[in-house]
Amino acid sequence: EPKQRGFRFRYECEGPSHGGLPGASSEKNRRTYPTVKISNYVGHARVEVQLVTHTDPLASTRTAWWAVHCTENGTCMVDVGPNDLTASFSNLGILHVTKKSASHDRRQPINTQHLRSTESSILKEAKELGKVMDLNIVRLKFTAYLQDSNGGFTRALKPVVSNAIYDSKSPNASNLKISRMDKTCGTVLGGDEIFLLCDKVQKDDIEIRFYEEDEGGWEAFGDFSPTDVHKQYAIVFKTPPYHSAEIERPVTVFLQLKRKKAGDSSDPKQFTLHPSVQGKPRPF
């Protein structure tokens, strides 16, 4: 299986060689790659990989929004066998075809006279397709061909489809990250205003989660509205109150950015809560 998040689709203009799609269990020091194995068979076989849409895996890549870049000449297959029937794809890239050229691809025999007149309708069509399809999610489709008696790889097995792969550059699947905060402490009562700088977020699909790992898993959320999200890159919010106002010593908790829909989150930052002293509620 391929890793679902953290891999970035590329545009043609960005050139090749940005590293291959890692496997689901890939680590920094020990990389793995998407792999399939043919079971219950001994002999030579050929495994081919194609990109398919997220929602309609069986429909194959009718519209070629993306292109898999395996080898120099574009062939995306691996021969395996006769004993080890495991095919590992170590150099899979996913190419982002721009919306404009994508619509061109779909109508090969188009002549220049018509280019201008049909341009707007083509673009419209591309837009609608884009809405339905979500260009930022794909799956891999592996098809294995067994060797026939003539030595040709003609006996196709039933294809298998991978889990979904999200473009890490897509606004709803990019890595969440807190870069900087103007304060890293506040009072146990909450209500402290914090300026937080972060990587790109979507103002309607983001929350700031405060939590404690031990003690039964307290969590609470920073208080802000979508208008407090500044240009996708900063959030001004108020801290939530801690579960108990009666603490004697400062308590350290964590906060992280979290997507409401996908549920993924950023690395946490520490935040220190100070006891509230009567009559002197902000004692830094």
Add this chain to the structure above:
Amino acid sequence: EPKQRGFRFRYECEGPSHGGLPGASSEKNRRTYPTVKISNYVGHARVEVQLVTHTDPLASTRTAWWAVHCTENGTCMVDVGPNDLTASFSNLGILHVTKKSASHDRRQPINTQHLRSTESSILKEAKELGKVMDLNIVRLKFTAYLQDSNGGFTRALKPVVSNAIYDSKSPNASNLKISRMDKTCGTVLGGDEIFLLCDKVQKDDIEIRFYEEDEGGWEAFGDFSPTDVHKQYAIVFKTPPYHSAEIERPVTVFLQLKRKKAGDSSDPKQFTLHPSVQGKPRPF
């Protein structure tokens, strides 16, 4: 003359009717428009307007990066006279042609077979042209034609070229704006760290200017490096010291964003400097 800044070029996909290019002296309540007057002549005349490049005004719009949108049918001329020879253009729009279609335009008789093979070279060419030309600055070129004895407007006068017009959506000409700061006061000694949220800036061409309008024009600049500019939309900086550390009462000064190159600046925000109390340097 047209207004140099604050007008936004439009893409075709954005549709027409986004308001006409204002004149240099245009105000909110009393709009003016680019206007030319033919001197020392009485009679009918026709004035035509064209877009030309910033750097090479005489070369006309060879490459049609922009298109002036005057009337429904695209004609950009006004007839004047016989007494008032002032031509005012109240509905001039500037259309941003995308780089891709711009390069297509330049080679009308291209056939589809060649599309793919020439695509990359065309794009490369467009890129180079873009670098040289700066697509975000244009001028207007007015040409007046006097009526000849047959009633035709054939007698062209020497064209006049307007001052440069900057696309307000271009990163180096957009409106500067301070949205929010986490503090609006600090000490007279400076060194207070401020988080400032702003509209898009370029990290190498921005400074934060503190100033006082009276008292001989004190000014000083916020202390930060390009890496303190977060994703073009936030700046973390330290306040500069005031010209005098000996103040008895709080002093209110102003700060504004300012482009180093173009020199334009944002609306100012107030900032209050508090006296420094010995042994207690941050007395809020």
Add this chain to the structure above:
DNA sequence: TGGGAATTCCC
């Protein structure tokens, strides 16, 4: 109109 964000590109 301008605010806002997605898409695409550059190094």
Add this chain to the structure above:
DNA sequence: TGGGAATTCCC
């Protein structure tokens, strides 16, 4: 590779 920003589009 990912960081960063320009360009383009949407409402």
